[in-house]
Amino acid sequence: MTQQLTLPDIPASTGPARRARHTFGLLSQQPAPTAMDPDGVALVDACRHCDCKRRLANTGPRMGAKRAWSLDGGATWVDKAPPCFLKKER
Numbered sequence: 001m002t003q004q005l006t007l008p009d010i011p012a013s014t015g016p017a018r019r020a021r022h023t024f025g026l027l028s029q030q031p032a033p034t035a036m037d038p039d040g041v042a043l044v045d046a047c048r049h050c051d052c053k054r055r056l057a058n059t060g061p062r063m064g065a066k067r068a069w070s071l072d073g074g075a076t077w078v079d080k081a082p083p084c085f086l087k088k089e090r
């Protein structure tokens with residue numbers, strides 16, 4: 001991967017390199033109980049580049065399949081995917 005060139009009057013970014021997309025791996029099953037389904041199960045997979053987890057579970061008012069993402073190991077889930085940051089440079 002080559003370094004991206006900068007514009008003449010704008011300094012180069014000092015932030016860490018990041019990927020545009022997550023690369024998720026193997027699925028695992030975790031319990032996801034709800035009021036309507038106490039035995040509910042969620043499918044969870046983790047990104048290979050960062051610590052993000054993605055969950056597919058039947059949640060919400062209509063119990064439809066819904067995707068959620070977590071950056072703290074599954075303690076809190078949000079509806080919008082966070083950007084993917086590399087753990088380390090290769």
